[in-house]
Amino acid sequence: MNPVATPFFFYLLSGTMLIGGILVITRKNAVHSALALIAALLAQAGIYLMLYAPFVAGVQIILYAGGIMVLFLFVIMLVNLERAQKERQFNKQWVVGLAAAAALGGLFIAVYTKGKAMFPDRAMPSGLEGQNTQKVGELLYGQYMFAFEIASLLLLVAIIGAVVMAKKRI
């Protein structure tokens, strides 16, 4: 099946992502930031679907929008400070920070103008639908078995670390 209206969906989803990102870093209320971030993450899941990565899109929705963001919202509710919204939202080094970010943006633009010819306008591959999840699973449990086990160990360490950090007295 050939994709339909790819440019329309690309610009719609990327616009959602960029607006969501801008809202994340400008809102005063942390809950609003979290909701904007959820919108951006869902739009990114749509972009994964456009790139024929349905498994990653599902993981994105379930883990990011469903798991991590719920954790964020939960912590925001725990530490919610009315005071924090009335205070300064940006730190004293924001000029330096913006300058550093602008330098990074200049670097990106330089790389773009010099390097865009390195990516020939290749016709996107077709016939990728189907079996994506199976192939990802084969790679995860075959070639990347060791990395997979290390990732599970990392999650175990993170669970213990989170409990130790958040508990009042051990």
Next chain:
Amino acid sequence: METMLHISTLHYMVLSAALFLLGVIGVLTRRNVVIVLMSIELILNAVNLNLVAFSHYWQGIQGPGALHGQVFAIFVITDAAAEAAVGLGILIAFFRNKETINVDEVNLLKW
């Protein structure tokens, strides 16, 4: 007009770079620790987008079995989950001590 109508890997890279920049600006300028952590999530997502876009590009060269970028994106999502859990745990411990969530008031280790 042709470039507008054809979405190539370059488009995804530009989007990814823009998201990365937004995340960097958030990390460097905001005071609220929760929003700094969310900006880190934005950065990780920009990287993931790049990985999946290049996986798609690579599949055009090597056939539909070349999914290494997507596998790596899954590992990055795992890392993001671990980082969020530990970061928010540290945030709760810090909030219990200092009753604030501003980055520039995190000075317990400063002599």
